Amino acid sequence: MITVRGLRVALGGATVLDGVDLDVAPGEWVTIIGPNGAGKSTLLRALTGLVPFTGAISLAGAEVTALRRRERARQVATVAQSPAVPPGMTVREYVLLGRTPYVPALGRESAADLAVADEEIHSLDLTEFADRSLTTLSGGERQRAFLARALAQRAPLLLLDEPTSALDIGHQQDVLDLVDRLRRDRGLTVVATMHDLSIAGEYADRMVLLAAGRVAAVGTPAEVLTEPLLATHYRARVRVLPGEHGPLVVPVR
Numbered sequence: 001m002i003t004v005r006g007l008r009v010a011l012g013g014a015t016v017l018d019g020v021d022l023d024v025a026p027g028e029w030v031t032i033i034g035p036n037g038a039g040k041s042t043l044l045r046a047l048t049g050l051v052p053f054t055g056a057i058s059l060a061g062a063e064v065t066a067l068r069r070r071e072r073a074r075q076v077a078t079v080a081q082s083p084a085v086p087p088g089m090t091v092r093e094y095v096l097l098g099r100t101p102y103v104p105a106l107g108r109e110s111a112a113d114l115a116v117a118d119e120e121i122h123s124l125d126l127t128e129f130a131d132r133s134l135t136t137l138s139g140g141e142r143q144r145a146f147l148a149r150a151l152a153q154r155a156p157l158l159l160l161d162e163p164t165s166a167l168d169i170g171h172q173q174d175v176l177d178l179v180d181r182l183r184r185d186r187g188l189t190v191v192a193t194m195h196d197l198s199i200a201g202e203y204a205d206r207m208v209l210l211a212a213g214r215v216a217a218v219g220t221p222a223e224v225l226t227e228p229l230l231a232t233h234y235r236a237r238v239r240v241l242p243g244e245h246g247p248l249v250v251p252v253r
């Protein structure tokens, strides 16, 4: 589904990603972790062709730079870390934006587009907010609206930049369970960045540890979430305990 070879990104004169290789199989969930500034968001942005890069990135066999915008939007849906909130837009109107790649030029959304939007509003538990202005939602409610818009795009590849950072622990689990269920039901491929390492490890098939723009480790959660790797790359004092669905990373003073 995704092949990245020798990816290098320079921003503002600094090398942000350097020699990154990555393979993500169809239906796989890969979570990118790493300390602040490691290059996680930049990697996601590069996957959608949003930052200039050297090296090669292909999505479902096509070079990302060769895909036209509309085509790319049918392949990849992204929830950015802090998406723009268009003023005066209701939740339903916002989620409908996810259907843009399917609306004909100068045309309007069809009844089927409206039905898809309402389905995602329902699956994200947003029905009671559908006619409210997006700007009046709490941070967590808004986060769910961002995800609903991305899901309405019905793209096979879902890129999530810290999808749970604004959510309480219950909604974190609801949203990640939903993404996992959609992954199975719709065959979605998921690439996410996350800071909560225990939760990250519980949902990912594989993890990539980025540090200073390079891949420091890649493997199963048990291979990547180790005390020595976390001490080296995060300078964190942690204990890693065995958990039912993956290692549990506990900070210790």
Ligand SMILES: Nc1ncnc2c1ncn2[C@@H]1O[C@H](COP(=O)(O)OP(=O)(O)OP(=O)(O)O)[C@@H](O)[C@H]1O
Residues within 6 Å of the ligand: 011, 012, 013, 014, 016, 034, 035, 036, 037, 038, 039, 040, 041, 042, 043
């Ligand atoms: N437009 C830019 N110009 C210069 N430097 C940039 C630009 N965008 C990002 N950077 C730098 O690139 C590095 C990687 O940023 P990125 O946002 O990818 O990190 P991250 O791993 O997602 O961090 P965080 O965990 O803090 O969200 C950072 O040092 C950042 O300051």
